[in-house]
Amino acid sequence: MPTPAKTDWLIQELINPVSIFAKLAIFEQALDRCRRCGYEVHIIDCREFQTQNEVFNAVLHACCRLRLEIWWNNVDWQDFWEELDTPEVGESSGTVLGFIHYERFFENDPKTAQYVMKELAKKHFYALCDNEHFLVLAHSESEDILPEPVLRLSTGHVSWPGKPVVDEHMARANRMGAWSGQVAQEYKLRTGQQVKVELVSAAWEDSLGFESGRGRIPFDIEPPDIEESLRLLEMYLAKRAQHPGFLRRQWILKITSIIDERTPLVPNEFTVNAVLKILEEEERQSLSYESHSPEAAAEILLQLSGEIWARVEGDSFSWTSERHLPAAERPKSRWPRVIRKALYPPREDPETSKWLRQFASDPVVHLDRRSNLESSIERFKRDGFTVLEFDCREVQAKKSILRAIMRGHSEPGSQTVLVLRDFDTFYRLDPASSWELLRLLAARYYQALTRGALFVNCVHWAEFTWVQEPVLVMRARWITTECFTPEADVTKAKREQADAWLGVVQQRFEAERGSKTRLVLVFDSLFIMTGHQSSTALWEANIPLDEAIKMLHRHEKSTAWWETVIEEVANQVEAPKWFLRIALSRKLGHLNIVLVYEDGLPRGEAMRLLHEAYEAEVERHHDLSRFAISMWVGRVADLLETRRGFETDRDLIERVLRYIGGLEGQTELSHENSTPEAAVGRLLQLDVEVWEKLQ
Structure with missing residues (x-):
């Protein structure tokens, strides 16, 4: 079989800070899969190493930070962190570090075992930021290892905006590097002696009265020509020789x-x-x-x-x-x-990397100046980013943001920036929900990195001071069921063909009905009509396209008719429609709901069946008091959605009802003292500010 790409679908399952395998066979299958995908695999058997020093050496050897023939006798935690670095992958797809029987090391030294995985998880994250893969895999026969999170990332803060002056500074730095390199090369040609480029810059700084390495030459001063630079260098070297x-x-x-x-x-x-x-x-x-x-x-x-x-x-x-x-x-x-000394040459950073890195290296970046925000947005657009802007002062902004998070924007190579203006409006109303939203954004950021994309989150604070706290906390992921053998590709290919067939059915159905529909609804309808519980099973059944379209029309027609019956019964028994749908499905079965309609079931008989189904479903619930409350609130939510034109969260409705009860001279509306219609009328009288505050 051909070698899969770097983002192979099964390798994607391994792009976690740390992946732990309970079964050695699956662990070895995953390593073989990585080798077939072009990864460099390094294996460490923890049964051979018992002490902290032994594991540190093994990791440094595997990561090519220490020659195999050399042993570091007393490496400490600080040395380990400084020396550990993710090697450049070169022609390979990435690097895999695999630990066998990691529970042995964890039992001997749990503190160091947790620390090693935390440091490797950081290196995994830094590699993703550079669009490289550094995968950490571990096999353990014990499920008690690594109880703490292995990766914890906090919000960041940007004080250097994306103004044109940033590019000017970078261009100057490039010119200075070229100048010092040219002077050093000319000095070697004339004297035969090698000189570091840092000494060339130090000689110029010294001639201007700056202490080497501690002063900053004004931006408008250009370096001298080659002859003058050589003269200054010789004077500086003579002076330095007396130090x-x-x-x-x-x-x-x-x-x-x-x-x-x-x-x-x-x-x-x-x-x-x-x-x-x-x-x-x-x-x-x-x-x-x-x-x-x-x-x-x-x-x-x-x-x-x-x-x-x-x-x-x-x-x-x-x-x-x-x-x-x-x-x-x-x-x-x-x-x-x-x-x-680094065993690998330093990466060549593009001109925009220094500016972009301050945004791309944190899950969420705070901006506390509007000028920084506007200049950064302009810079993102100029660099080809897709910019999604949201004003958090708008009532529906939170739902729009959540919809943006759920969209694609993670295709390999894509670059997207999500900008939240005046985020302190959200924070003032509900700090807990605000941080929950930031955690969702951070998770979206990490997911994009795993797919070779960039999803930058910029949060603007107009009045409040931003707070730095962890927004991305990830634990080691246990992998128990994934199969990494070549046979898994056959199953995957079938699933892709099945999904493609289902997409064709969706397009044909949308063309005939003249409106859009979701793919999941198409699958649900075919599942009800055929009983096949997966897209692969539907595809393997070889259902003709015309027959599949007819099934969808039959299900849609019967569903529309039953919805009118459910609406009428819901008004009679004051129950939410979702509850009646469940009751009807439990009584007749999904397919029979379609068949009895097609057999010409009279409307009166249908209402009688639905009443019986409702009563049977009510008897299934033992806590009738709580059940009555849930039914009443559900009915209020249905009516409120009909009147307002959009869905409202049930928890928010309950908070607003309690708020009404807390007003002077008011009684909390409930199923005992109010009908759903009366409660909806009272809710619609409230100002928008009340809904915003309680949201």
């Missing part, structure tokens, strides 16, 4: 060179510094570039015992094969700290 720190480092390097030439030892700058420190602290002998020449200092160090050198070399690193040996017994060798 105590520079002199000491050159002294250390000279000592290192002498020892390297005269003995089998192969020290470096770090080991020589460590030996000098031991000599000062334990032997009370201090050596410096001011009191000892490099030759004299090297002679003193060469007279030290070999145990000191072995101790220094073995403090940080050893050969992996010899990691269990005492430091004094390990062979002498060079341990350069080259692992602190």
